[in-house]
Amino acid sequence: xxxxxxxxxxxxxxxxxxxxxxxxxxxxxxxxxxxxxxxxxxxxxxxxxxxxxxxxxxxxxxxxxxxxxxxxxxxxxxxxxxxxxxxxxxxxxxxxxxxxxxxxxxxxxxxxxxxxxxxxxxxxxxxxxxxxxxxxxxxxxxxxxxxxxxxxxxxxxxxxxxxxxxxxxxxxxxxxxxxxxxxxxxxxxxxxxxxxxxxxxxxxxxxxxxxxxxxxxxxxxxxxxxxxx
Amino acid sequence: xxxxxxxxxxxxxxxxxxxxxxxxxxxxxxxxxxxxxxxxxxxxxxxxxxxxxxxxxxxxxxxxxxxxxxxxxxxxxxxxxxxxxxxxxxxxxxxxxxxxxxxxxxxxxxxxxxxxxxxxxxxxxxxxxxxxxxxxxxxxxxxxxxxxxxxxxxxxxxxxxxxxxxxxxxxxxxxxxxxxxxxxxxxxxxxxxxxxxxxxxxxxxxxxxxxxxxxxxxxxxxxxxxxxxxxxxxxxxxxxxxxxxxxxxxxxxxxxxxxxxxxxxxxxxxxxxxxxxxxxxxxxxxxxxxxxxxxxxxxxxxxxxxxxxxxxxxxxxxxxxxxxxxxxxxxxxxxxxxxxxxxxxxx
Numbered sequence: 001x002x003x004x005x006x007x008x009x010x011x012x013x014x015x016x017x018x019x020x021x022x023x024x025x026x027x028x029x030x031x032x033x034x035x036x037x038x039x040x041x042x043x044x045x046x047x048x049x050x051x052x053x054x055x056x057x058x059x060x061x062x063x064x065x066x067x068x069x070x071x072x073x074x075x076x077x078x079x080x081x082x083x084x085x086x087x088x089x090x091x092x093x094x095x096x097x098x099x100x101x102x103x104x105x106x107x108x109x110x111x112x113x114x115x116x117x118x119x120x121x122x123x124x125x126x127x128x129x130x131x132x133x134x135x136x137x138x139x140x141x142x143x144x145x146x147x148x149x150x151x152x153x154x155x156x157x158x159x160x161x162x163x164x165x166x167x168x169x170x171x172x173x174x175x176x177x178x179x180x181x182x183x184x185x186x187x188x189x190x191x192x193x194x195x196x197x198x199x200x201x202x203x204x205x206x207x208x209x210x211x212x213x214x215x216x217x218x219x220x221x222x223x224x225x226x227x228x229x
Numbered sequence: 230x231x232x233x234x235x236x237x238x239x240x241x242x243x244x245x246x247x248x249x250x251x252x253x254x255x256x257x258x259x260x261x262x263x264x265x266x267x268x269x270x271x272x273x274x275x276x277x278x279x280x281x282x283x284x285x286x287x288x289x290x291x292x293x294x295x296x297x298x299x300x301x302x303x304x305x306x307x308x309x310x311x312x313x314x315x316x317x318x319x320x321x322x323x324x325x326x327x328x329x330x331x332x333x334x335x336x337x338x339x340x341x342x343x344x345x346x347x348x349x350x351x352x353x354x355x356x357x358x359x360x361x362x363x364x365x366x367x368x369x370x371x372x373x374x375x376x377x378x379x380x381x382x383x384x385x386x387x388x389x390x391x392x393x394x395x396x397x398x399x400x401x402x403x404x405x406x407x408x409x410x411x412x413x414x415x416x417x418x419x420x421x422x423x424x425x426x427x428x429x430x431x432x433x434x435x436x437x438x439x440x441x442x443x444x445x446x447x448x449x450x451x452x453x454x455x456x457x458x459x460x461x462x463x464x465x466x467x468x469x470x471x472x473x474x475x476x477x478x479x480x481x482x483x484x485x486x487x488x489x490x491x492x493x494x495x496x497x498x499x500x501x502x503x504x505x506x507x508x509x510x511x512x513x514x515x516x517x518x519x520x521x522x523x524x525x526x527x528x529x530x531x532x533x534x535x536x537x538x539x540x541x542x543x544x545x546x547x548x549x550x551x552x553x554x555x556x557x558x559x560x561x562x563x564x565x566x567x568x569x570x571x572x573x574x575x576x
Contacts, residue, residue: 198411
């Protein structure tokens with residue numbers, strides 16, 4: 001998957017949601033509106049673990065039986081998808097900018113990895129397709145340039161399809177998708193051009209990160225990726 | 230996009246009021262603006278040999294390092310509302326106008342060379358659902374306001390409204406400093422006076438090549454030793470202390486005190502400002518030329534504000550006072566802006 005592919009997925013997302021594209025003057029991406037394009041729910045939970053997330057889905061009646069291998073490890077983000085449901089959870093106590101990135105990361109998994117599998121399985125046994133991904137919680141901002149690396153779980157037979165691509169690659173793709181979605185290249189370039197004469201280094205990162213409602217570490221990572229830092 | 234966010238969380242208007250004492254005042258906030266600098270007092274003279282130094286009176290008109298630009302910033306705002314987070318924390322909403330201006334000294338006049346003004350709303354966003362804050366930020370932007378996310382204090386301090394209020398105030402002040410930095414960055418290596426410390430603006434200039442001087446009116450840290458305080462209190466108008474070195478995280482500076490006004494000896498601390506210049510420039514470009522400090526001191530003394538109607542005249546420079554006035558004239562009256570905000574948010 002490359003940036004052209006991500007751009008096409010993101011364009012479809014905007015089209016489905018009917019959401020306005022960000023501009024240099026209004027650079028904040030309407031992630032909440034974009035989420036509305038698909039049958040995905042997003043819930044903030046305090047003390048998020050895969051167990052508490054699934055418990056919430058059971059309580060809502062979203063699923064009937066809990067999947068296996070649930071954990072009580074604290075998480076920043078979690079997604080559960082099956083043929084009839086897609087649910088994203090984020091840790092309520094996390095920084096808001098990281099909550100947004102976690103949502104975008106999980107949305108990336110849904111659009112890039114889970115949905116294609118689920119769609120491929122619709123014709124035969126949709127009920128057995130089930131996928132989850134969890135991002136471990138980090139309580140500090142001490143890992144400035146590390147993007148979240150989650151853990152994925154597929155049920156069979158999705159496992160065999162998914163294993164064609166390594167989990168590590170899928171994590172990298174989800175992060176890149178989140179970066180492309182929340183910090184579109186054209187907007188970031190436009191903002192850098194607009195501010196670069198008067199703001200440098202951390203001041204520039206701070207300014208653009210504030211206006212795009214992302215963390216400074218995420219913006220620093222994105223600027224480096226785009227060769228703008 | 231919704232400005233109803235505030236109402237949805239039960240926001241109430243807040244009248245203009247004097248800051249209240251901290252609920253949990255342990256003094257931790259007092260040093261927030263300080264840079265934890267370390268002072269070397271034996272930089273110009275041995276620490277035990279400090280004396281008040283007379284300033285050079287040579288003609289400064291043709292001096293190539295004579296500062297000709299003056300940078301000032303302004304943050305005019307207040308807490309206009311408060312709401313409660315789902316956990317019950319009181320969340321102040323600060324509405325401010327922030328700005329920065331550059332005045333250039335040309336032909337015996339002070340000309341506006343640059344300015345930037347913004348309307349900002351500071352809020353501790355981490356207390357609220359991400360999607361509602363996103364929507365609120367988008368709506369604010371549509372009406373010409375920027376949302377400034379303030380950092381949430383530790384949970385145990387979030388119930389202290391004054392602590393929360395101060396946090397949002399610090400956020401807008403911080404953003405104002407960034408506007409000042411942007412203004413300063415546009416000046417390149419032009420000799421410039423900045424109202425305030427250089428360290429928070431260190432990203433804005435090259436410390437090796439920029440003749441920039443910071444003028445600090447408010448003393449937030451005690452850098453001096455007992456001998457230093459003796460010299461400080463006995464400075465006559467136009468005299469300075471020996472220079473000392475301040476090492477901070479982002480910038481090392483050479484600093485000293487100058488008395489601008491003595492109030493005829495009525496008050497020991499009247500009319501003293503602290504100046505600082507980048508050490509890198511002073512050592513690398515000027516090879517520790519002490520006359521540079523004398524000339525700067527003399528110039529600052531000549532620029533002292535002599536408008537007795539101005540409340541902070543004793544520690545102000547005329548160009549900085551003019552900059553503040555010109556910037557203030559670009560702001561919408563606070564009450565008008567607050568009314569507009571209440572109208573938009575239906576509070």
